[in-house]
Amino acid sequence: MRYTDIAIIGGGLAGSIAAATLGRAGISAVLIDPHTVYPPDLRCEKLGSTQIAILRKTGLAEETLRATTLDGEVWEARFGYVVDRKPSDQQGVMYDTLVNTLRAAIPDSVPLIHAKATAIHTSAERQQVALSNGEEISARLVVLANGLSVGLRDALGIQRRIVSACHSITIGFDVAPRDREAFDFPALTYWPKRSSERMTYLTLFPIGRTMRANLMVYRQMDDPFLRRFRQAPKDTMRAMMPNLDRMMGDFEVVGPVKVRPADLYVTEGHRQPGIVLIGDAFATSCPAAGTGTDKVFTDVERLCNVHIPAWLASDGMAVDKIDAFYDDPVKTACDDWSAAKAWHLKSLTLNNNPYWRAQRWARFLVRLGQGTLRSLRRRLHGRHTAPRSTVAREQAAHGEGRLV
Structure with missing residues (x-):
């Protein structure tokens, strides 16, 4: 039996940021994921200024931005004509590169266990997680960050409702x-x-x-x-x-x-002692609306910077503690904004x-x-914008002129 304060299940974007944030704060945690290196996946491929601002609150922005490419300017086109050429601070990065960069920022004090979580037993005090490699984890809190996977949630009676x-x-x-x-x-x-x-x-x-x-x-x-x-x-x-x-x-x-x-879905039956869901494990967003990364970063920042330190200061992990995260006004505002933007863009x-x-x-x-x-x-003002040269593009690819 391995003992820890926080067991994070899922080493994608949400889980990796959570592990790095908690580890840097000196909180005992383990990260459980079967992949030694996160594989390619079609998910978030750009970061914007609002997302980077949230990421800065976790202390992980600088490492992340070293792996991205700043576009600097974006052309807006409609009806076959360019209608605007505006400054841009968007950072391009493949999802697996983003996740593996964040994994590299996880301190050695947070073990990465390459296995699958096969079962969870929860209570108001400690949680037990059984792994595919035969190991067992005893934790005060389980953070479920395993995205679209449903097996563990089904076993706990946590339902997904497709919207x-x-x-x-x-x-x-x-x-x-x-x-x-x-x-x-x-x-x-x-x-x-x-x-x-x-x-x-x-x-x-x-x-x-x-x-x-x-x-x-x-x-x-x-x-x-x-x-x-x-x-x-x-x-x-x-x-x-x-x-x-x-x-x-x-x-x-x-x-x-x-x-x-x-799919757009929400989670029901999730207010249980000893376990909290973040990112896509809790609710999905529309990629076209571009709010998914905002939701992930907001979930992790609120959970790891605000709620987990407060929860660990007293005994137990009852439902009233878990409720504080789900009812967090910053989190709920981000969730509501993401859902509204998904429907607005589709109607538009x-x-x-x-x-x-x-x-x-x-x-x-x-x-x-x-x-x-x-x-x-x-x-x-005599400032004519010329197309970005190949040399400038290569400089951006090597980190020169990057937004920091």
Whole structure:
């Protein structure tokens, strides 16, 4: 039997940040995950300023940003025309790189046990976790950060209620220009012309020397569109976005095309002694809305910086302690905002009643106005923005000029 204060089950984004944060605070913890190195996975591939601000509260921002690529500027396009070129502080990073970077920040005082948790027995005092390698863990608190896995939750009577099945689909792939060294844009967001395409947006952004693409759509997994995209991604993109070549020129899709559907679900029956759920283990978000990382970082920051230190100061791990995390106003506000944004973006993309049509045109006109004003200011001040050179892109890939 191994004894600890906190047993974290799941070594993805949420679990790895929690392990690093608790370990650096001197709190006894173990991390349980079967992967010695976290494998590639189509999940978060960008970090924005609000997410980095939350990450700074855990003390892990500096290590994380060394593995990312700053885009510096993003072009906004609609109807086949660039309507704005605005400064950007988004950081591109593959999900497995992000997780493995955070794992490297976990201090040696937090053991990483390469096994699966097969059973949990909970109480108001101590929890017991049985592992696939025959080992057992005794902990004051179990943090369930194992994402979409349901086995342990089912055994504890914790239910998942699906709010929206296949709410959105993310298609991830790499693109490269043909007959030239680099694209003209540092990063690009392309908004669709017609709601009938069921497309939220296409975003292109650098990760190292690679231009990464995420296409967000609202479709079902048996939609023939997905089969066409896998077979002929370039032709399907051009049919979907007829004027895309105005920004991209001739290009090719390189590497595999990965498709990930996302259900929206919430958890019920989770207010139990001795165990707390964070990240996707508690509730999912819509990748198209881009709020998932905000939810994960907020969960971990509130749990590890605020609640766990307070809980460990007194005996027991009864439900009233656990309730304090689920009722935390910062956490609940983030959860509510994430859910609202998921539904708003879907309605904005697909709904064709007069209100939502007006909303789409208003967004376009606002972006066009902002872009026009930005362009005029540059001309008045003599600051003309040139396309980022290959040399600058390589500097960004090696960490020069990175946002810190």
